[in-house]
Amino acid sequence: MTVTERKDCLQCHMPATLADLELKHKHPGKWRDERVSCLLCHAAPKPR
Numbered sequence: 001m002t003v004t005e006r007k008d009c010l011q012c013h014m015p016a017t018l019a020d021l022e023l024k025h026k027h028p029g030k031w032r033d034e035r036v037s038c039l040l041c042h043a044a045p046k047p048r
Contacts (some may be wrong), residue, residue, distance in 0.1 A: 009038040
């Protein structure tokens with residue numbers, strides 16, 4: 001899988017999981033903003 005956009009990340013990283021991490025203060029709430037790319041903080045996985 002080639003990850004280039006936020007929607008690509010959310011295929012595997014489910015919103016419920018991110019919300020749980022947010023409650024545990026392990027992930028910022030910025031993931032909810034569709035204008036913010038996950039790739040600003042996280043590196044895209046390398047193609048296999």
